[in-house]
Amino acid sequence: MSMGNGPPAIPGNSRSSAAPGRLSRRSLLGLIAVTGLAACGEHEDSAVEPSGTPAERREVATDAYIFGYPLMLIDTVRRQSLKYTSVNRFQHLSSLPASSQRTVVRIDLDNLYSVAWLDLREEPVLFEVPRIEDRYWVMQILDAWSNTAFTPTSVQPHAEPGASAPFVYAVTGPGWKGTLPLGAVQLPVPTADAWLYGRIEVRGPDDVAAVRDIQSHLRLAPLSAWTTPAAAEADSIPANRDWTESAGRDLVEDMPVRDFFERMCELMEENPPAADDEPAMRRFATIGIRPGGSPEGVSTGELSAGADAAKRKIVAYVDPGSILRNSWVLDLNVGRYGTNYLLRAATASRGVGANLAAVVVYPAMFDQADDDGTPIEFTLRFEPGQAPPVAAFWSLTAYGSAGYLVPNEADLHTVGHPVPPVFAPDGSLEFTIQAADPGSGVPRSNWLPIPERGQFSLVMRLYEPDRRVLDGEWFPPPLTP
Numbered sequence: 161m162s163m164g165n166g167p168p169a170i171p172g173n174s175r176s177s178a179a180p181g182r183l184s185r186r187s188l189l190g191l192i193a194v195t196g197l198a199a200c201g202e203h204e205d206s207a208v209e210p211s212g213t214p215a216e217r218r219e220v221a222t223d224a225y226i227f228g229y230p231l232m233l234i235d236t237v238r239r240q241s242l243k244y245t246s247v248n249r250f251q252h253l254s255s256l257p258a259s260s261q262r263t264v265v266r267i268d269l270d271n272l273y274s275v276a277w278l279d280l281r282e283e284p285v286l287f288e289v290p291r292i293e294d295r296y297w298v299m300q301i302l303d304a305w306s307n308t309a310f311t312p313t314s315v316q317p318h319a320e321p322g323a324s325a326p327f328v329y330a331v332t333g334p335g336w337k338g339t340l341p342l343g344a345v346q347l348p349v350p351t352a353d354a355w356l357y358g359r360i361e362v363r364g365p366d367d368v369a370a371v372r373d374i375q376s377h378l379r380l381a382p383l384s385a386w387t388t389p390a391a392a393e394a395d396s397i398p399a400n401r402d403w404t405e406s407a408g409r410d411l412v413e414d415m416p417v418r419d420f421f422e423r424m425c426e427l428m429e430e431n432p433p434a435a436d437d438e439p440a441m442r443r444f445a446t447i448g449i450r451p452g453g454s455p456e457g458v459s460t461g462e463l464s465a466g467a468d469a470a471k472r473k474i475v476a477y478v479d480p481g482s483i484l485r486n487s488w489v490l491d492l493n494v495g496r497y498g499t500n501y502l503l504r505a506a507t508a509s510r511g512v513g514a515n516l517a518a519v520v521v522y523p524a525m526f527d528q529a530d531d532d533g534t535p536i537e538f539t540l541r542f543e544p545g546q547a548p549p550v551a552a553f554w555s556l557t558a559y560g561s562a563g564y565l566v567p568n569e570a571d572l573h574t575v576g577h578p579v580p581p582v583f584a585p586d587g588s589l590e591f592t593i594q595a596a597d598p599g600s601g602v603p604r605s606n607w608l609p610i611p612e613r614g615q616f617s618l619v620m621r622l623y624e625p626d627r628r629v630l631d632g633e634w635f636p637p638p639l640t641p
Contacts, residue, residue, distance in 0.1 A: 211447065214462055217446075220449075221449075221462060221463045223443070223501070224421070224466070225420070227437075228421075228449075230305055232412050232420060232423065233412050234306055234408075235427055236408040236412050238353070247277050248382050250275070253272045253274070254272075263407075265559070268359075268557075269555070270359075270577055271360055272372075273357070273358065275358060276380055278349075278354040279353065280333025280349060281333060281352045283336070283384055284336060284338075285331050285381070285383070286329065286379075286382075287329055288329075288391075291324075292325065295314070295360065295361050296313070296314050297361065298312070299311070299357075299358045300356070300357040300358070300513070300519070301355070301356055302513060303349050303353075304351035304353040304354070305431070306497075308495040308514075308516050309347065311516055312327065316624075318345055327345070328343055329345050329347050330345065330346050330347065330383070331356070332347065332348045332349065333351070334351065334352065336348075350434065355513070360374055367578070379391045409509060409512075422455065425448075425453045425454055429451040473502060474506050474509050479491050479503050483632055487639065488635060491522075492630060492632075495516035495517065495519075517630055518630065519624065523619075523622070523635070524617060524620070528614070529615070533613065536594070537593075538639045539590060539592060539593070540639055547583075548625075548636075549625065549626035550624055550629075551623075554577060554620065556591070556618060558593070558617070561614050561616065570597065573608075575605060582605055591606050592607050593608045593610055595611060
């Protein structure tokens with residue numbers, strides 16, 4: 161993947177006033193003044209006097225890497241995607257992924273994606289969602305740091321009371337002031353770069369054409385082109401799906417450490433940290449990590465040691481606020497991170513673009529299909545009235561040890577959606593989870609194949625979860641061998 165020549169320059173007046181909640185240019189200059197660091201000197205033989213001990217510099221580098229990781233990952237994914245399209249233009253996924261795909265781990269079979277990379281430097285970007293009958297959709301807007309800014313959905317469209325589709329939204333950048341078309345709902349984002357991550361419910365392969373028709377009626381364009389034919393143009397996402405986080409994650413983590421930090425400094429000038437990040441930024445500036453800066457007063461060895469420690473922390477991190485019950489784990493704190501930089505980085509590493517829990521939650525379980533070579537048969541039973549409570553729909557998908565779909569002759573990979581499961585006469589709901597076909601006694605909609613042996617994982621997706629889920633009152637039941 162080519163890293164390209166860098167993002168377009170910010171227009172001359174776009175930095176003259178800071179966005180609400182972001183570090184102002186005066187504050188950024190103040191960071192430099194406080195630390196007494198020059199804006200140059202990127203090599204180990206820099207004349208800049210090192211600050212602190214080698215151990216302290218390594219620790220600062222560790223925290224700076226964690227801080228900048230989501231920004232770098234989104235930028236890398238963006239650059240890969242823009243090899244196939246341009247900014248401010250929809251890309252639509254045109255088919256469901258094959259079960260044999262080995263590009264994306266724990267892939268979602270519930271939706272077709274419509275994504276766009278927004279450049280908000282000069283003007284707002286508008287998009288329109290047409291009338292979509294009896295089908296769930298969500299248009300998530302993320303900032304450059306992976307925080308979810310807005311999530312219009314079919315259940316909560318963020319529109320005026322009583323308004324009906326089509327819905328028009330205007331994503332505006334920091335400091336923008338002007339007039340929007342009548343009826344457009346403003347969605348202000350605190351960074352100049354934004355990611356529109358749309359999902360439209362798809363009910364199996366036979367339903368793809370219907371979703372493709374809906375995609376063809378999505379519109380997106382900058383304000384100045386909103387009434388032109390360009391507003392209807394779109395591209396298809398390449399079949400190899402290299403626009404996703406998988407390829408970007410490998411590129412970021414394999415990047416030479418000085419390249420990582422120098423690019424991070426460039427990106428922070430384009431998309432400044434939040435005002436609450438100022439204490440962290442003062443600390444990072446002691447080794448030159450600041451908007452428009454470069455590593456200085458720190459050796460490449462110290463940076464590398466810091467980055468390696470950061471990668472280990474990101475992989476191992478488990479949010480202490482997550483809920484672990486019945487061997488399922490659920491984190492309700494994702495989507496917006498504040499100053500919890502390690503949670504932000506760990507979430508991005510495992511699946512950049514995580515949405516708010518109010519929109520979708522992902523209870524997950526990691527288990528073993530055998531202990532002594534004998535395949536195990538599992539049952540997952542929801543007691544009467546305890547089926548997943550949602551306002552939209554839910555699904556349960558199985559993955560093998562590497563996080564990919566489980567190959568099986570029946571070509572079954574998910575239950576709950578799109579084929580409704582069969583409830584027992586008493587209102588209970590039971591699934592058979594095993595490799596072998598359970599036979600005619602179990603409806604096909606109630607059988608989820610897993611590997612015959614070895615590790616596997618289950619991921620449940622609850623779209624528009626009930627308040628009982630968000631309050632921790634409802635949780636999936638345990639698997640029963």
